[in-house]
Amino acid sequence: LFPYTTLFPSMRVRVELLAAAPLSHVNHITLRVAGKNVLGVGAWFDGEKGGEGASFSPIAPLEGDNLKRARLGGRFLDGLLELQDDYEALEITGKARVGDPRHGVPETECWVLRMKAKGLPDTATLYIATDNHFIIRRDITSFPGPSPVTTRMYYGDYRPVGPLTLSHLSVTNAPGAGFVVMRTEKTELDGPVDPKRFAAPKVK
Numbered sequence: 141l142f143p144y145t146t147l148f149p150s151m152r153v154r155v156e157l158l159a160a161a162p163l164s165h166v167n168h169i170t171l172r173v174a175g176k177n178v179l180g181v182g183a184w185f186d187g188e189k190g191g192e193g194a195s196f197s198p199i200a201p202l203e204g205d206n207l208k209r210a211r212l213g214g215r216f217l218d219g220l221l222e223l224q225d226d227y228e229a230l231e232i233t234g235k236a237r238v239g240d241p242r243h244g245v246p247e248t249e250c251w252v253l254r255m256k257a258k259g260l261p262d263t264a265t266l267y268i269a270t271d272n273h274f275i276i277r278r279d280i281t282s283f284p285g286p287s288p289v290t291t292r293m294y295y296g297d298y299r300p301v302g303p304l305t306l307s308h309l310s311v312t313n314a315p316g317a318g319f320v321v322m323r324t325e326k327t328e329l330d331g332p333v334d335p336k337r338f339a340a341p342k343v344k
Contacts, residue, residue: 154169154170155167155168155169155170155322156168158333158337158338160333160338162187162222163185163186163187163211164185164186164187164338165184165185165338166182166183166184166185166337166338167182167183167184168180168181168182169181169182179194179195180194180195181193181194181195182194182199183210184338185202185210185211185338186338187211189201189202189207190202190207190210205260205283208257208259208260209260209262209282211226212226212257212260212262223255226257226258227255227256227257227258227264228255228256228257228258229254229255229256230253230254230255231253231254231255232251232252232253232254233252233253233254234251234252235249235250235251235252235270236249236250236252236267237249237250238250238267238276238277238294239276239277239294239296240294240311243294243309243311243319243321244296244297244309244311244321245276245294245295245296245309245311246296248269248271248276249269249270249271250267250268250269250270250276250277251267251268251270252265252266252267253265253266253267253268260282261282261283262280262281262282262283263280263281264278264279264280264281265277265278265279266278272298274295274298274305274307275295275307276294276295276296277292277293277294277295278292278293278295279291279292279293280293289314289315290315291312291313291314291315292312292313292314293310293311293312293313294310294311294312295307295309295310295311296308296309296310296311297309297323297324301327301328301329302329302330304329306324306327307324308323308324308327309321309322309323309324310322
């Protein structure tokens with residue numbers, strides 16, 4: 141569960157994200173104003189098909205390149221175990237110090253790993269800490285239209301969760317959206333989840 145606060149005092153956003161190996165994921169975003177739910181946005185992918193929708197609008201199926209991108213995004217643990225299956229031309233190009241101290245991600249020396257998605261024009265760059273191998277930054281460049289769009293994500297506040305160590309802070313900077321800071325409220329591994337949750341969500 142990822143709660144975060146917008147710039148408006150009376151507005152709150154809550155995100156619930158479920159993921160199951162190897163490819164299923166679903167998320168539901170709820171916007172609350174003055175203590176009332178005013179908008180819901182949902183997206184889902186069951187390993188083969190997916191879609192997205194919002195309150196007052198029907199679920200739209202994902203097709204073409206967007207379906208391929210959902211498959212990349214649906215990999216458990218962000219696809220770190222399947223990089224060679226999903227990407228080609230993987231290359232470590234050097235080192236760089238990256239971070240976003242203003243939002244709680246300290247600058248860290250990282251290896252720079254560049255790669256291209258198989259079957260897509262999209263590229264990705266991972267900045268992996270040289271000391272503990274945590275991902276500090278991820279840049280994704282996609283081509284939804286004729287011009288490329290790059291989304292930058294920072295990760296911090298890594299904590300142990302069972303046998304894993306997971307980020308509990310993410311800072312996303314997307315074109316036209318500014319910075320979105322999300323702090324994880326709760327992470328649970330191998331929890332009881334009804335498989336039906338990975339079907340098309342109902343948005344309200």
